[in-house]
Amino acid sequence: QKEVEQDPGPLSVPEGAIVSLNCTYSNSAFQYFMWYRQYSRKGPELLMYTYSSGNKEDGRFTAQVDKSSKYISLFIRDSQPSDSATYLCAMSPYSGGGADGLTFGKGTHLIIQP
Amino acid sequence: DAGVIQSPRHEVTEMGQEVTLRCKPISGHNSLFWYRQTMMRGLELLIYFNNNVPIDDSGMPEDRFSAKMPNASFSTLKIQPSEPRDSAVYFCASWIAGGPHEQYFGPGTRLTVT
Numbered sequence: 001q002k003e004v005e006q007d008p009g010p011l012s013v014p015e016g017a018i019v020s021l022n023c024t025y026s027n028s029a030f031q032y033f034m035w036y037r038q039y040s041r042k043g044p045e046l047l048m049y050t051y052s053s054g055n056k057e058d059g060r061f062t063a064q065v066d067k068s069s070k071y072i073s074l075f076i077r078d079s080q081p082s083d084s085a086t087y088l089c090a091m092s093p094y095s096g097g098g099a100d101g102l103t104f105g106k107g108t109h110l111i112i113q114p
Numbered sequence: 115d116a117g118v119i120q121s122p123r124h125e126v127t128e129m130g131q132e133v134t135l136r137c138k139p140i141s142g143h144n145s146l147f148w149y150r151q152t153m154m155r156g157l158e159l160l161i162y163f164n165n166n167v168p169i170d171d172s173g174m175p176e177d178r179f180s181a182k183m184p185n186a187s188f189s190t191l192k193i194q195p196s197e198p199r200d201s202a203v204y205f206c207a208s209w210i211a212g213g214p215h216e217q218y219f220g221p222g223t224r225l226t227v228t
Contacts, residue, residue, distance in 0.1 A: 041222075041224075042221060042222075043118075043205055043207075043219030043220055043221050043222055044157070044205075044219050045219070046216040046217070049216070088156075088157060100162075101147055101159035101162045101170060101173070102147075102159065102217065103159070104149075104156055104157040104158070105156065106155075106156035106157075107156060107157070
């Protein structure tokens with residue numbers, strides 16, 4: 001079993017729909033959780049990050065972390081065609097300020113239909 | 115800022131040849147990461163450096179892979195000899211201690227080994 005599991009999709013939804021993207025993980029040491037967005041033939045870009053459990057909202061995007069279930073989610077409200085991309089979850093142990101390499105899910109390919 | 119710079123953007127080589135990928139991190143960033151992305155395995159950490167020192171190379175698949183960071187503004191990832199299964203997109207990312215937790219990714223090098 002990989003440390004981080006993510007459904008690769010593709011996930012196709014109509015414009016304006018609410019999108020739910022999810023990852024599960026097995027390593028209880030993970031405390032720092034991120035969502036990256038990757039457009040075709042580009043490098044990943046950070047969308048949101050959260051530390052430990054809880055919710056975080058940024059505009060149309062909401063990230064949720066449930067450490068008891070080892071489950072994280074990203075919700076996109078009022079989805080737009082420009083949101084079509086691959087969404088990767090990423091995790092690392094909290095290192096108190098030092099940099100750690102990230103453990104990524106395989107990514108979910110999201111398609112927003114106009 | 116120009117962001118993370120990688121070269122070449124595309125590389126096609128024959129099996130057995132030496133391949134060298136190059137990365138220039140964002141100025142002032144003191145951590146550098148090499149990742150590899152394939153459809154089968156997703157985005158995987160190969161090695162990372164803090165202040166030019168290799169910290170964790172456990173992700174380097176074989177002795178055919180080596181990485182160096184001779185100074186704060188340059189790193190190389192070398193594959194010698196290359197094999198068809200090395201075909202992937204190789205990303206370099208950089209991060210600054212004390213800064214936001216985002217790792218900034220370069221555009222990637224698409225390597226094809228025939």
